[in-house]
Amino acid sequence: MMKKYAILLCSCLAASAGFAQQGYTLRIKLSHFKKYQPRLSYVSDNKLSIDSVFTTEKGWLVMKGAVNSPVMASFTLKGNPALEAPAGKQVLTAPVLRFFLTNDVITIKGDADKVYAANVEGGEANADWADLRTKESRLEHENWIATRKMADSCKTCDNTVVTQLTRKMNSSKGRALQDMETAFFNSHPNSLYSMYMLYRMQAIMELDSLKTTYNKMGSAAKNNVYAKFIGNRIASLEATAVGQPAIPLRKKDMDGREVSLETLKGRYVLLDFWGSWCHPCRASHPHLKELYGKYKAEGFEIVGIASENGSAEKCRKVWLDAIKMDGINWVNVLNNEGIEQFDAVTAYGVSAFPTKILLDKEGKIIGRWIGGEAKELDVKLKEVFGK
Known part of the structure; x- marks a missing residue:
């Protein structure tokens, strides 16, 4: 008899464990909630997921789904005027509520007018940083109140003034957040x-x-x-560190011709990782054109490797438009094309744009820089070419 009960208990536990792993359930209760649209967003498997589907159960909003692993998610309410602050021609928006989305029952309770500061319970990942999240939410609330007051007094301000004031307030908040997060990180x-x-x-x-x-x-x-x-x-x-041989580049240029670093050996080659959407990238092009004109005859080549967002057609269009607009007549490839066979951005560990990587005549990496200015590149090219 005891053995039968043990087997039954194990079966129930196994079934319960399997059910717990099937997905997440968000239970949301917010005072002052009206006909707003809940918006849950997160990135999973390199894809942005946005969900606004919910049901109501005994006064609770309920959202369900599943994630493959814990991910940071954001939650807000679209259409709530308390979360918007018109300033000049801009509409500033309140912070979002951040929490780890895991396949657990997660409850969110608070005020719809300050949903970013709501209480979150459920899942070990959220319990782990609950105290820090409470402190951060308090700081977010204070900053949002200050932002709304600024917006109220800046109804006729132009965009430049609004941007400057917003940046100043966010800078102060950012320093305070950094101090709290550094302390948490270290401990x-x-x-x-x-x-x-x-x-x-x-x-x-x-x-x-x-x-x-x-x-x-x-x-x-x-x-x-x-x-x-x-x-x-x-x-x-x-x-792809300095001193390592460059990873072979398997891409096609804007005319469909194969681009190979092997055929460029004998020249110093600059790999410029950029995108049409990246302002620092585009701002660096005039100076790159100066360097190209100065050193091309000496054996210098640039290979622009662009990364774009959107459909294949849109990516190609904005890429070609940017090349034409900026007048960058060196070798250009679009990383999005053929990315399933070779992803140059991932292969070279690029996570910030622009990133510039310089190769010597043998195809060995001799420099790597992040940012639009990259003054070290000027120094390195002067060292290489002697002028």
Whole structure:
């Protein structure tokens, strides 16, 4: 008899565990809620998911779905005027509510007019940084109140003034957030939120610093999509560090011709990772044109590797339009085309635009820089060509 009960209990537990892993359930209760549109968004498997579908159950809004692994999600209410602040010709928007979306029952309770500060419970990942999230929400609320007051007094301000005032307030908030998050990061090496913070910072970190910081983190923090991304980026950066041979480039130019780094050996080649949407990238083109004109006859070539957003047709159009508008007549390829066979951005560990990588005549990497100015590139080319 005891054996039968044990088998039955195990079966129930197994069924219960299987059910818990089937997906998430968001239970949302907000005072002052009217006919607003809930908006849940998150990135999973490199795809942005946006969900506004909900049901009502005994006064609760209920949203359901499933994620493959814990992801940072944002939640807000579209159509709520309390979350908007018209200023000049702009409409400033309130912060969003951030939390980890996991396949658990997660409850959100608060005020619809300050949903960004709502209380979130459910799932170990959210419990882990609950105190920090409460402090951050308080700071977000104070900053939003200040933003609304600024907007009220700036009904006729032009966009430049609004942008300057908003940037000033966000800068102050950003410093305070950074202090709180740094303290949390240093004291919680096993936290998923700490790994998420490193994921946000990794784009501007040098390889040695990124590796050192990542290696200091505990094993529990390394079992998630953000840790996997960082691990892959470290591997890509190591494979494309200064002194390493360049990874073969398998792309076609704007006319459909194959582009190979092998055929460019004997020249110094600059790989310029950019996009039509990237203002610093576009702003760097005039100076790159000066360098190209100065050194091309000396054996200098540029290969622009663009990364665009949208459908295949849209990507190609905005890419070609930007090339024409900026007058960049060097070799140009679109990373989106043939990305299934070869993704140059991932292969070279590029996570910030623009990124510039310089190859010597043998195809070996001799320089790597992030940012539009890249003054070190000027110095390196002067060293290489002697002028």
